Amino acid sequence: MRILLTNDDGIHAEGLAALERIARRLSDDVWISAPEHEQSGASRALTLSEPLRIRRLEPQRYAISGTPTDCVMLAVEELMKDAKPDLVLSGVNRGHNTAEDVTMSGTVAGAIQGMALGVPSIALSQSLAFFHDDEVARYDTAEAFAPGIIQRLLEAGWPSDVIININFPNRKPDEVESVEVTHQGRRDMHNMKAERRTDLRGRDYFWMGFTARRPVVADGTDLAAVLGGRISVTPLHIDLTHMPTVHALKGVLGGPPPKLRANA
Secondary structure (H helix, E strand, C coil): EEEEECCCCCCCCHHHHHHHHHHHCCCCCCEEECCCCCCCCCCCCCCCCCCCCCEECCEEEEEECCCHHHHHHHHHHHHHCCCCCCCCEEEECCCCCCCHHHHHHHHHHHHHHHCCCCCEEEEEEEECCCCCCCCCHHHHHHHHHHHHHHHHHHHCCCCCCCCEEEECCCCHHCCCCEEECEECCCCCCCCCEEEECCCCCCCEEEEEEECCCCCCCCCCCCHHHHCCEEEEEECCCCCCHHHHHHHHHHHHHHCCCCCCCCCC
């Protein structure tokens, strides 16, 4: 099995090293195409207004001056064009990618790009207690369980327009309770914030971050599983259509385009 690895934390990230160890337990044909610099929060961004450069670090290991989506696209269409990968693994992200965060995640986007190119793809993330630089991620938990979960997933298979999003809890391997197949959750609050600061020349700037409040979450969701000490496995797809609203609006907007009515 030929496996392509990518991430959004960058080519030198500790989580990518963990992912490589995971992949090498499944295959000896492992390729790496990862961003030269951190691309967290890049989602499915493409680099369109400047050239992309590929830096070969060693055989089958490349740093790309772009986003996770760029990395997977270049790997499949250029670096591995003689034989495309059988599997794309993206991660292991430093911090979980659950609930609304999956729409902003470069880790999830790397897997989505693999899926878009016809390759079964999995995103992997390791939860943290707090998203601080001095917080140590328990990549040993992801390493302990990811190979077996990936193997079982490959045996079972999943639809070609779906990716698998795996999140490991912030616990030691022997403290993990179980694996749970979940659906995408939603927080009960907005957890992003912009902090205003002032530089030494008196000009304001803003630093984006997250609050540390623990959300209230629904059972059966990815976030509930991770916060409860369980490994979350969530099938995701990129059809964002809300079908109940589609059916409701067909009765309002079906037929000729409406004209603006004069105010009563």
